[in-house]
Amino acid sequence: MADDVGPPRAVPDDGAAYTRAVRASPPGPVRTPLDRRRVLAAAIEFIDAHGLEALTMRRMGAHLGVEGMALYRHVTGRDDLLDGVVELVVDELYGDPEVHLAPQHGWQDYLQRLAHGVRRIAIAHPAVFPLIATRPPAAPWVRPPLRSLRWLESFLDALTTHGFSDGAAVAAYRAYTSFLLGHLLLEVSQRGVPISPLDDPEGTPQLEDRSLAAYPLVRRLSPLLSDDESAAEFEESLENLLERLQRVLRESRRPRPAT
Amino acid sequence: MADDVGPPRAVPDDGAAYTRAVRASPPGPVRTPLDRRRVLAAAIEFIDAHGLEALTMRRMGAHLGVEGMALYRHVTGRDDLLDGVVELVVDELYGDPEVHLAPQHGWQDYLQRLAHGVRRIAIAHPAVFPLIATRPPAAPWVRPPLRSLRWLESFLDALTTHGFSDGAAVAAYRAYTSFLLGHLLLEVSQRGVPISPLDDPEGTPQLEDRSLAAYPLVRRLSPLLSDDESAAEFEESLENLLERLQRVLRESRRPRPAT
DNA sequence: GGAACGTGTTTACGGCGTAAGCAACGGGTA
DNA sequence: TACCCGTTGCTTACGCCGTAAACACGTTCC
DSSP, X not given: OOOOSSOOOSOOOXXXXXXXXXXXXXXXXXXXXXXXXXXXXHHHHHHHHHOSTTOOHHHHHHHTTSOGGGGGGTSSSHHHHHHHHHHHHHHHHHTOHHHHSOTTSOHHHHHHHHHHHHHHHHHHSTTTHHHHHHSOOSSTTSOTTSOXXXXXXXXXXXXXXXXXXXXXXXXXXXXXXXXXXHHHHHHHHHTTOOOOSSOOOSOOOOOSSTGGGGOHHHHHHHHHHHSOOHHHHHHHHHHHHHHHHHHHHHHHHSSOOOO | OOOOOSOSOSOOSOHHHHHHHHHTSOSXXXXXXXXXXXXXXXXXXHHHHXXXXXXXXXXXXXXXXXXXXXXXXXXXXXXXXXXXXXXXXXXXXXXXXXXXXXXXXXXXXXXXXXXXXXHHHHHHSTTTHHHHHHSOOSSXXXXXXXXXXXXXXXXXXXXXXXXXXXXXXXXXXHHHHHHHHHHHHHHHHHTTOOOOSSOOOSOOOOOXXXXXXXXXXXXXXXXXXXXXXXXXXXXXXXXHHHHHHHHHHHHHXXXXXXX
């Protein structure tokens, strides 16, 4: 069409040339074939590197040294790819030995380990985490960021076997997921990761003086506001949550003390 | 001018036909011109009705009885439109008399009113709320869902004038936003609103039996898991947060009691 | 040798966001 | 009244997007 430069050769292999360059192997062109897992892993890598918005099927293909359409052999479409990314990250957490190390050291220990495990993956993949937080889960009561039935079962098991009533365990699950989601979503977004365009070569840290004139308190506290106490706050909120659950547990044990 | 079709008000869903009808009107076709606010309000309406993913510039145009490109007179692009939507919703909250009614009844009262106000808009615009939660704010320390300097100033003012130290006020701000975001994001997503495709005529509530076989606890508790205690949980978590802040306030008043 | 299959490529289509130029109306000025 | 010009919305056009369909090329098994 627009390729009127030069004679109409039958060798316009643009993508193929790139592919060849990428694999850069001798005459025997053994390229390990793609599979779903490799595609998903590459997608995580890509999102971490360039942000979620930059991920398109064609670019994903290029990232893997392949045409975009090749991906459709392994995922049914873009949505499936994104779902797969979420699933893979959640599984990565499930395989984390730190989390499962000592499930019988009490439920509080377990919830601590789990929370820190989730925080670890949020920090490891800050651009992926909003996906985990936002994508609608399979069942509406499987709440992000613990988006799998395995985790849900594991969580409920840990609590009910330690004396939580059914209702208390479910309430604890809800409080726990809310806490994790709120805290970690804000933490990863605060760490200046969003990079909406493909690259943000110049930081834009103005807004400091002009527009803050009308907000004296904000201006005065802005150094405090911008420094990062996420870790300590996470710890403190988690501690507080666990104490609250402890209280719930105690009260759910006796039938009704009085009011 | 023989084809004077009906009055060109009241926006139906078919954009093209509507546009044609409007244009075909006789020499005196007084149509109230668009303006930014009307565009943004229509966008909120559209998102509430069809979900965020369904919003495209052309469809937005059709919804307003106008070609898609007409919108670019009032917003610089799609991102700006979305930012404007967020801003408008946040302003809607700021104008809510329920919130500002009694700022001098104590900081706890204020935080209660504010929290309920935010919850009200989250529930009123469940499909818009994730936008508020997710879109990167102007400054990184302006945290969703209180995404405006006005709110931030107001919040900090309420606390510092009631005895909070600077550090305690900022910590309270962080804890408060985390709580709101986590709780409300999960609440609106649980209310089955997402509708990723334009319409979801058949609910797909299976998954009940087959795949739950491996998760006995989940199955047993699934009735508990699926009923909606959001309001009560919100109340309880908020109460708990306020108590925690009260404790912080008390302790920040004496220099250091001991440990 | 040849059929079947798995993997990746090519081509094509409609929809997207948006840049640029154009037409029509309304309100100032004469 | 006549003109003029800024505002508003429309038309056209471009490149990128997701993806359906047909195809080319190994590999594997009879």
